[in-house]
């Protein structure tokens with residue numbers, strides 16, 4: 001059995017492999033979204049359900065914040081909460097996602113009252129928050145590393161929405177534009193912490209498993225959407 005401590009390069013490669021194999025861009029629902037094949041109803045369902053993920057991100061980041069061992073790391077991490085919850089004069093990601101909802105035709109109150117949120121989406125997102133609640137901070141931080149893979153995908157998504165879904169009002173894309181600089185910054189910090197703090201091979205394997213778990217959360221959200229909003233061809 002090969003139990004040596006992985007080098008930073010090796011660990012980074014193992015983490016990237018998890019994304020290459022299991023990130024949600026490979027899910028059929030997501031593939032169809034990026035091929036321009038989702039119906040307006042399917043796209044609205046994705047936006048309304050992803051809102052439950054978005055609104056819980058700062059909650060799980062507050063949980064991680066409370067566990068971080070140093071002032072320096074908390075100073076860094078708190079920015080994630082500000083990015084989503086906003087501050088005076090800058091509304092933040094949750095508001096931007098509500099506007100994305102409006103831009104695809106979902107009234108604000110329908111986003112806020114969660115009427116479109118599927119039970120399995122709720123369970124998947126709650127599992128992510130609870131994972132971060134229960135696990136040591138290093139493992140919780142590692143579960144956020146799907147953000148390593150998000151910038152490429154979000155860059156594509158902006159172009160896809162503009163070109164293949166021209167009925168989406170352009171102001172809806174502001175959320176994704178903001179993530180283009182927030183996500184790489186967050187991913188770099190998360191990866192730096194993981195590489196620096198993993199002390200043995202056991203911990204290294206645990207952070208890889210945490211990323212695996214997180215990919216499963218994102219995958220399960222899309223499984224739920226596929227079941228509730230099947231393709232027109234599949235219904236025939």
Ligand SMILES: O=C(O)c1cc(C(=O)O)c2c(n1)C(=O)C(=O)c1cc(C(=O)O)[nH]c1-2
Pocket residue numbers: 057143144145146147149150153154179218
């Ligand atoms: O649209 C996407 O594909 C996507 C993916 C992810 C991700 O990989 O978890 C995040 C986001 N967006 C995102 O907007 C976001 O704020 C975010 C925070 C986190 C996290 O786990 O802390 N992931 C993601």
